[in-house]
Amino acid sequence: xxxxxxxxxxxxxxxxxxxxxxxxxxxxxxxxxxxxxxxxxxxxxxxxxxxxxxxxxxxxxxxxxxxxxxxxxxxxxxxxxxxxxxxxxxxxxxxxxxxxxxxxxxxxxxxxxxxxxxxxxxxxxxxxxxxxxxxxxxxxxxxxxxxxxxxxxxxxx
Numbered sequence: 001x002x003x004x005x006x007x008x009x010x011x012x013x014x015x016x017x018x019x020x021x022x023x024x025x026x027x028x029x030x031x032x033x034x035x036x037x038x039x040x041x042x043x044x045x046x047x048x049x050x051x052x053x054x055x056x057x058x059x060x061x062x063x064x065x066x067x068x069x070x071x072x073x074x075x076x077x078x079x080x081x082x083x084x085x086x087x088x089x090x091x092x093x094x095x096x097x098x099x100x101x102x103x104x105x106x107x108x109x110x111x112x113x114x115x116x117x118x119x120x121x122x123x124x125x126x127x128x129x130x131x132x133x134x135x136x137x138x139x140x141x142x143x144x145x146x147x148x149x150x151x152x153x154x155x156x157x
Contacts (some may be wrong), residue, residue: 013094014053016062017137018076019102019144020110026125030141031110032133033070034120045133047100048110048121059099067106070114071121075107081149086136087156100140 020031126145
């Protein structure tokens with residue numbers, strides 16, 4: 001059995017999220033993926049590219065890496081949106097710190113690179129998101145839609 005740290009502090013798991021944005025006929029659109037076979041929030045719409053920040057990697061580097069691994073795109077012009085401190089109360093997840101970025105320019109055509117983890121990839125108007133969207137990601141998307149993003153946000157407390 002693996003034991004956690006003996007100092008009594010929680011361990012933070014960092015992740016980076018990339019919302020690709022474009023101007024559509026009905027306003028700003030975001031590229032979302034439909035999660036499948038991941039064991040977390042399957043059958044929910046989510047950022048088209050996201051994942052854990054690896055040891056020795058910055059959140060910016062992780063965002064670029066995940067966009068390439070999951071969407072096949074590179075040269076993203078990333079814009080930092082918010083850092084979110086998140087917990088799941090009774091859910092068996094660690095404390096999280098999520099770094100959210102947007103990009104309006106990149107190289108390559110976004111596509112599903114990991115078909116075992118994503119069932120669909122779709123451009124969605126920010127004001128007409130599909131249902132369901134991963135709850136903490138929906139919170140950030142709502143703040144993007146309303147122009148109310150802040151440098152620091154929380155979810156689940």
